[in-house]
Amino acid sequence: MKYKQFLVPTLVAATLSTLSTRSDAAIVFNMFEQGEDLVVTGVGSLNLGSATPSSTTAPPQGPPTITLSPPAGQISIGDSTGGQVDLYDITITGPSNFGPGPGGAGAPVNSIGTAIFFNRAGELIGVPTGYASGGALDATSTFLVQSVQAIDAAPGTYVWNLSIPQPGGGATTDTVTLNIVPEPSAALLGALGALGSVPLEHWDSSAVVAAPDPAFFRFARFI
Numbered sequence: 001m002k003y004k005q006f007l008v009p010t011l012v013a014a015t016l017s018t019l020s021t022r023s024d025a026a027i028v029f030n031m032f033e034q035g036e037d038l039v040v041t042g043v044g045s046l047n048l049g050s051a052t053p054s055s056t057t058a059p060p061q062g063p064p065t066i067t068l069s070p071p072a073g074q075i076s077i078g079d080s081t082g083g084q085v086d087l088y089d090i091t092i093t094g095p096s097n098f099g100p101g102p103g104g105a106g107a108p109v110n111s112i113g114t115a116i117f118f119n120r121a122g123e124l125i126g127v128p129t130g131y132a133s134g135g136a137l138d139a140t141s142t143f144l145v146q147s148v149q150a151i152d153a154a155p156g157t158y159v160w161n162l163s164i165p166q167p168g169g170g171a172t173t174d175t176v177t178l179n180i181v182p183e184p185s186a187a188l189l190g191a192l193g194a195l196g197s198v199p200l201e202h203w204d205s206s207a208v209v210a211a212p213d214p215a216f217f218r219f220a221r222f223i
């Protein structure tokens with residue numbers, strides 16, 4: 001049990017590190033399980049150029065709700081409570097969703113960082129009002145008592161290409177990547193399976209420990 005408690009978080013962290021470097025996406029979302037909760041992080045920047053928002057959400061209507069919707073390809077994370085979020089109408093190409101649905105996740109949720117809103121179906125992206133093109137975005141939302149399976153998300157890597165219209169014509173381009181890591185037990189089994197596939201010639205026979213003398217076990221009964 002102690003080995004599993006150590007290996008699972010380590011393997012998940014290593015997987016996320018590998019996945020997040022596989023794409024040069026301007027915004028990278030990582031979705032993974034932590035205990036009984038589902039965590040989604042978002043980091044990067046957005047190349048808006050001189051685009052102007054199509055709308056701004058603000059109190060009393062409030063910012064976009066912090067939610068996940070696999071069938072709509074929607075990710076809305078970060079601490080946007082009481083703040084304003086600028087929404088931009090853009091063109092998005094890539095996967096139509098990141099899971100079959102109809103699952104999703106919403107409150108209760110704990111969130112910190114800048115608000116980031118992405119909706120594949122509605123071809124919208126949102127950032128805090130006043131955001132300067134190319135500025136840093138960094139958000140984390142924890143959906144309590146949720147899992148990848150519970151929200152009907154499909155593990156894997158998803159990449160979307162964005163085209164952001166500019167005043168006077170033309171468009172800037174950018175990308176969004178989502179990495180969904182399987183539940184930790186699957187990651188653990190995969191790693192152990194890879195370990196078991198190592199050819200015998202790569203094992204150091206000098207590291208094999210000889211079986212203890214049977215007398216040891218007779219003695220150990222009294223310890």
